[in-house]
Every structure is written in structure tokens, then in C-alpha cells.
Amino acid sequence: MGISTKRWLTVTGIMTGISAAVGSAVGLLATNRLMYMKKKEDDVILQREISAKRFDEGWYNAVSKTERWVNSPNGYRLKAVLLEPLETSHYVVISHGVTENKINSVKYARMFERLGFNSVIYDHRRHGDSEGRTTSFGHYEKTDLGAVIDELRNFVGQEAIIGVHGESMGAATSLLYAGGVGDEADFYIADCPFSDFTEQVLHILRRSTPLRTGFAIRLANVFLKVRDGYTLDLVSPRQSVASIHRPVLFIHSLEDDFILPEMTKELYELKPEPKSIRLFEKGAHAQSFNENTEEYEQTVRAFLEEHGLFPYSADSRPGIA
Numbered sequence: 471m472g473i474s475t476k477r478w479l480t481v482t483g484i485m486t487g488i489s490a491a492v493g494s495a496v497g498l499l500a501t502n503r504l505m506y507m508k509k510k511e512d513d514v515i516l517q518r519e520i521s522a523k524r525f526d527e528g529w530y531n532a533v534s535k536t537e538r539w540v541n542s543p544n545g546y547r548l549k550a551v552l553l554e555p556l557e558t559s560h561y562v563v564i565s566h567g568v569t570e571n572k573i574n575s576v577k578y579a580r581m582f583e584r585l586g587f588n589s590v591i592y593d594h595r596r597h598g599d600s601e602g603r604t605t606s607f608g609h610y611e612k613t614d615l616g617a618v619i620d621e622l623r624n625f626v627g628q629e630a631i632i633g634v635h636g637e638s639m640g641a642a643t644s645l646l647y648a649g650g651v652g653d654e655a656d657f658y659i660a661d662c663p664f665s666d667f668t669e670q671v672l673h674i675l676r677r678s679t680p681l682r683t684g685f686a687i688r689l690a691n692v693f694l695k696v697r698d699g700y701t702l703d704l705v706s707p708r709q710s711v712a713s714i715h716r717p718v719l720f721i722h723s724l725e726d727d728f729i730l731p732e733m734t735k736e737l738y739e740l741k742p743e744p745k746s747i748r749l750f751e752k753g754a755h756a757q758s759f760n761e762n763t764e765e766y767e768q769t770v771r772a773f774l775e776e777h778g779l780f781p782y783s784a785d786s787r788p789g790i791a
Contacts, residue, residue: 501693504671505604509569509597516573522760524577540621542595542602542614549599550592550618552625553579560587560781561626562633563618563655565640567756568605571598577759578635581767585774586781587633592618594640607639607667608707609700612646619647619654631779635659638729638756642667642707645737648718649710657779658714659770661721662756665733667705673730711737717744719773723753723761746773 519525536552551572562582564575572591579589594611595602602610615634622632634655636644641663648658664670668687675686691701711718718741722734731749738747748769753761774780 501690501697504607504690504694505698507568507605510571512571512573512598515571519573519576524760525573526580529580530576538621540592540614540617542610542617544595544602544610544613546595546601546603548592548595548601548614548618550590550621552588552590552622553583554588555583556586556588558586558588558781559626559630560633560779561589561622561630562587562635563590563592563615563622565592565611565615565634565636565643566594566597567638567640568594568607569597570637573598574637578637581759581770582635584767585771590618590622594643604698606698606700606705608643608646608705611639611643612651615643615647616651616654619652623654631656631781633657633659633779635661636663637661638663642705645707645714645718646705646710648716649707649713653714653716655716657717657719657774657777659719659721659773660734660737661758662723662726662729662731663707663720663734663737664729665706665708665711665736668702670729670733671702674728707737708740711741714741717746717773717777717779719770720745720747721750721758721766721769723750723755723758725751725753726755726757728755744777746776 516525520527534554538550538552540548540550542548549572564578566572566574572593575591579591582589593600594605595614596605619632619634623630626632632655634644636642636659638661641660644658645660645663648655672687687702691703695701720734720738722731724731734747738745750758750762750765759766771780
């Protein structure tokens with residue numbers, strides 16, 4: 471073997487080693503940002519909701535509530551709070567978005583109280599008070615949601631009406647659950663879900679990083695599979711929504727540039743009847759309720775009435791038109 475050949479092999483080996491090291495660094499960085507996405511501080515969420523008058527401390531402290539630990543099939547405990555301001559057999563489980571916690575769900579619990587429903591708010595894995603090591607954007611969260619619904623169903627009985635309201639990641643989680651894990655709820659409300667997580671990650675990468683090709687996705691999938699047991703293509707409500715037979719109300723704001731409203735339009739088209747959709751003109755990501763509170767509640771009420779899910783005794787409650 472000549473000197474030039476040895477030199478070429480040496481250079482090739484060095485370059486291969488450098489490429490592997492760079493690939494490993496990129497893969498670790500990409501998966502770390504997904505698995506350990508920076509969450510909002512619990513106190514920050516609480517103060518934000520209080521300042522915006524969406525969290526009433528007096529009501530929350532006085533309402534009949536039960537704190538529960540729910541065992542996830544994935545091997546950790548989820549913190550849930552059963553809120554029962556009403557004597558009713560109508561309940562809704564509220565699934566928050568990534569980086570948030572169950573306090574963000576209280577505004578929806580108050581809305582559902584006005585509509586005649588009790589509620590369950592809970593923290594996703596690795597959020598709030600719940601256990602769990604990583605965030606998986608719906609992959610493991612969908613079976614967690616199933617555990618919460620099963621616990622509620624066992625508590626309130628088979629004849630109770632149970633719905634699910636999800637926001638952002640919580641909405642995608644709800645659709646993944648309903649179309650795959652189980653269908654134990656009677657209706658679903660999906661507020662600003664993504665239709666496919668691979669496409670969502672690419673959208674974010676193209677908006678905020680120099681990584682504008684699918685290479686980072688392919689690399690992330692390899693590392694995610696090894697580190698957390700799944701790949702991005704498994705987090706795809708697009709693939710599950712056609713299997714949902716219960717009523718679904720899709721909600722999105724047209725101003726949302728984080729999860730594009732076209733994703734909700736796509737999911738609506740793929741979902742067989744029964745289904746409804748409401749696209750609000752105002753509101754950034756996950757702000758449809760905050761920016762259109764009255765119209766949002768009217769939309770939910772009309773959806774429940776249309777599908778025979780509305781507890782009509784709620785009409786006699788103060789504040790119900």
C-alpha cells in the first residue's frame with residue numbers, strides 16, 4: 471500500500487469520525503430539545519392566569535374537588551384534580567398543551583361548569599405535579615389520557631357522559647387516543663391540534679433554525695427511537711382521525727402561525743361524520759378561547775346541543791342564556 475493510499479485512508483477515517491461526531495451532536499441536541507422542551511414555570515402560569523382573570527382563586531379554593539394520583543400504563547403517576555361544582559353525571563377531561571400545566575385548564579373548567587359539566591384537570595407527564603421523564607407530544611400522553619378517562623369512568627359510572635377537551639398538544643393527544651388507544655369518551659373538542667408531528671417539527675425548524683431539510687428529522691428519529699422508544703411518524707393524528715366515530719369539534723384561529731390552521735382543516739376533512747369545525751378570525755396559537763370567549767362558549771354549546779350531549783338542566787343555571 472502506497473503512502474498516498476495510506477494518507478487517503480487516514481483522511482477518510484478522520485472525516486468519517488468527524489461526520490459521526492457532528493451527527494451525534496446534532497442528534498442529541500435535536501432530541502434533547504424535544505424530549506426535555508423547556509416548560510413554563512408553574513408560578514408563572516398561575517400568576518398569568520390570575521392577572522388575566524382566567525383563574526379565580528376564591529372559586530378554586532371553595533369548589534368541591536378531589537386530588538388523585540392516576541397510575542399510567544407507562545410506569546409513572548399523573549396528578550389529576552376532579553372538580554365537581556355541580557350535581558351532574560356530565561364530565562369533561564381537559565388536556566393542556568405542551569409547556570403548560572393543569573392551571574391553564576381551569577378557564578375551560580369554568581366554561582364547562584356554565585354548560586352543566588363537572589371536569590377533570592390533570593398534568594401531562596413531566597409537567598406540573600405529574601411524574602414522567604420526557605415529553606413525547608402525544609405518543610405516550612395518549613395512553614396517559616386513557617388512564618385518566620378510565621379512572622373517571624370507574625368513578626362516575628358507565629351511564630355518565632364524558633367528553634375530552636384538548637388544546638394544542640393536548641388536542642393532538644386526544645385525537646391519537648380516540649383513533650387508536652380507545653374510544654371511551656362520548657365526544658372530543660380539539661383546539662389547534664397538529665395533524666402530523668413530523669411536519670410540525672419541520673415547520674418550526676424552518677421558522678427558527680438553519681436546519682431546513684429533512685436530514686435533521688431523519689437523525690432525530692434514529693436518536694428518539696434509541697433514547698425514548700418512538701419515532702416522530704408515530705405521532706400523527708392524520709393517521710388516527712379517520713377511525714374516530716364519536717363527535718369531534720375542531721377549533722382553530724386563522725392567525726395561528728405556530729400550528730397552522732390548515733392542519734385543523736385537514737383533520738376535519740379526514741374525520742368522518744359526526745363532526746363540526748369553527749375557525750376564529752382572531753387569536754394567536756392556543757388563544758381562541760382567550761380572544762373569543764363568548765363565541766367560543768356558544769360554539770361548544772351548539773356542538774353539544776347538535777349531538778344530544780348538552781345537559782339541558784343547565785339552562786336554568788344563572789348566567790346561562
